[in-house]
Amino acid sequence: MKIGFLAMSGLRAHDAKLLELGMTLPGVQERGRVLSSLPSLGLLYLAACTPPGHELRYFEAEGDGREPAEVYACDFVAINTFSAQVFEAYAVADRLRRAGVRVAMGGLHVSVRPDEALAHADQVFVGEGERTWPTAVNAIAGGATPRTWNARDFPSVDVRSLPVPRYDLLGRRPYSRFPVQTTRGCPWRCDFCASNVMLQEPYRKRPVPAVVRDIQAIKGLRKRPFLEFADDNTFVDHDWGKELCRALIPLGVPWFTETDISVADDEELLHLMRQARCRQVLIGLESPDQSALEGIEMRANFKSRRCTGYIDAIRRIQAKGITVNGCFVLGLDRQSPAIFEEVLDFANRAPLYDVQITVLTPFPGTPLYDRLLSEGRLLEPTRWDLCTLFDVNFVPKKMTVTQLREGMCWLAERLYSEEALRQRRQPYFEQLWRQRA
Ligand code: B12
Numbered sequence: 001m002k003i004g005f006l007a008m009s010g011l012r013a014h015d016a017k018l019l020e021l022g023m024t025l026p027g028v029q030e031r032g033r034v035l036s037s038l039p040s041l042g043l044l045y046l047a048a049c050t051p052p053g054h055e056l057r058y059f060e061a062e063g064d065g066r067e068p069a070e071v072y073a074c075d076f077v078a079i080n081t082f083s084a085q086v087f088e089a090y091a092v093a094d095r096l097r098r099a100g101v102r103v104a105m106g107g108l109h110v111s112v113r114p115d116e117a118l119a120h121a122d123q124v125f126v127g128e129g130e131r132t133w134p135t136a137v138n139a140i141a142g143g144a145t146p147r148t149w150n151a152r153d154f155p156s157v158d159v160r161s162l163p164v165p166r167y168d169l170l171g172r173r174p175y176s177r178f179p180v181q182t183t184r185g186c187p188w189r190c191d192f193c194a195s196n197v198m199l200q201e202p203y204r205k206r207p208v209p210a211v212v213r214d215i216q217a218i219k220g221l222r223k224r225p226f227l228e229f230a231d232d233n234t235f236v237d238h239d240w241g242k243e244l245c246r247a248l249i250p251l252g253v254p255w256f257t258e259t260d261i262s263v264a265d266d267e268e269l270l271h272l273m274r275q276a277r278c279r280q281v282l283i284g285l286e287s288p289d290q291s292a293l294e295g296i297e298m299r300a301n302f303k304s305r306r307c308t309g310y311i312d313a314i315r316r317i318q319a320k321g322i323t324v325n326g327c328f329v330l331g332l333d334r335q336s337p338a339i340f341e342e343v344l345d346f347a348n349r350a351p352l353y354d355v356q357i358t359v360l361t362p363f364p365g366t367p368l369y370d371r372l373l374s375e376g377r378l379l380e381p382t383r384w385d386l387c388t389l390f391d392v393n394f395v396p397k398k399m400t401v402t403q404l405r406e407g408m409c410w411l412a413e414r415l416y417s418e419e420a421l422r423q424r425r426q427p428y429f430e431q432l433w434r435q436r437a
């Protein structure tokens, strides 16, 4: 069979005022440019797991959700889904099927809403695909096959033996970053988190030599790649993290990752990360106010417990020459309209090199979604296209919807202007110069 892997690329947002701001604010443009060009690691893994004997192609649907014409030459097309673009993905699937191409859908959104996807796809996959996909491809090539494939009916994916993702299928398309996975999942359980809802096992680390092997594969294809670790929380295990960094040092490849604040507890780890060319860590701080964080991490109240130490921790990380991108969620139940000024004050005081603000987003499959639904606080419960992290689709507790929307814009204007970026970043560069002098 000729099998196509179709990723839905680009970023999504609908709020008109925020979009307008995004077009003009340097800080938003900068991050948008980086993010809008990342290939789908999930599909590259599936390609690597496809049984031999098939012709494989990787495609990207453009930012407007249109599929490239070449995809119609395939017999079978696998599509990855996030909630924000799932309606576009369904429309692509419908067009392909009308043209006689068979369609398989998987990924985060259809894993939690498989019945919805069955109206648009021949096969729907729930959960991680490394075991279901090869079995299904063999079954499909041989004739009749079930329409739903659930990873829970198979042994769980062993991340110790993942193959090298098929980076070679990316061709010469100019990506600004290449995704590599070093860990899968996260041991914490934030009630709004959509990343971990489909994983069978919460947190798994890959063997360091296998990560190095994947990076070598990228280096074989591109001269000076920049890596984005497509992890949820890389440095939970500090000893393993040090082993990883030691192995990365000789590779000399810069990278970005997501991790939690505990990375700041370990001087040696930070030192090794810097030597291994870590450029930035993205950390979900969520709120500068401890009481707003009470209970949002449901296993150990991790975020509320760590909140009072946030500023010291950020300073320790940035003092090592690693920038911090601090993420805040706006609209949490205990946040009042004062939150917008509090975040601004915190970001300037730390000062954070980069800041990401998003609105609380009820992704399907999360405890947050179920709670807001039962409390009658979802504005449009099946408007998945609003799951962008920038569009408000729920009634906040301590402010109005309008206050949340307007507060988000007010804050974006103050965080992402050229002057604000310069002022927040200046101390970071000054400290680096002092260290080098
Ligand atoms: C890298 C990343 C991106 C990249 C994506 C690149 C790409 N083309 O895939 C970029 C920067 C473009 C991006 C954009 C967005 N992202 Co993003 N992103 C991530 C991140 C950090 C890692 C994804 C990843 O690579 N995972 C590792 C791979 C191996 O896993 P996977 O893709 O899920 O694939 C596995 C399975 O899902 C399954 N599978 C997937 N597809 C298929 C298909 C078939 C046929 C089969 C059999 C199996 C299968 O098998 C794979 C292997 O096990 C996640 C966090 C996370 N943990 O998922 C957020 C995440 C996916 N992003 C999220 C969001 C909200 C967005 C945006 C909407 C933000 C915005 N406002 O624009 C956009 C949407 C983009 C779009 N076009 O739809 C949410 C999505 C939640 C949801 N339910 O939809 C997440 C979970 C983060 C969060 N805040 O909660 N993102």
Ligand code: SF4
Binding pocket: 186, 187, 188, 189, 190, 193, 194, 195, 196, 232, 233, 260, 284, 297
């Ligand atoms: S710490 Fe981050 S990745 Fe882990 S559960 Fe919370 S939001 Fe999700």
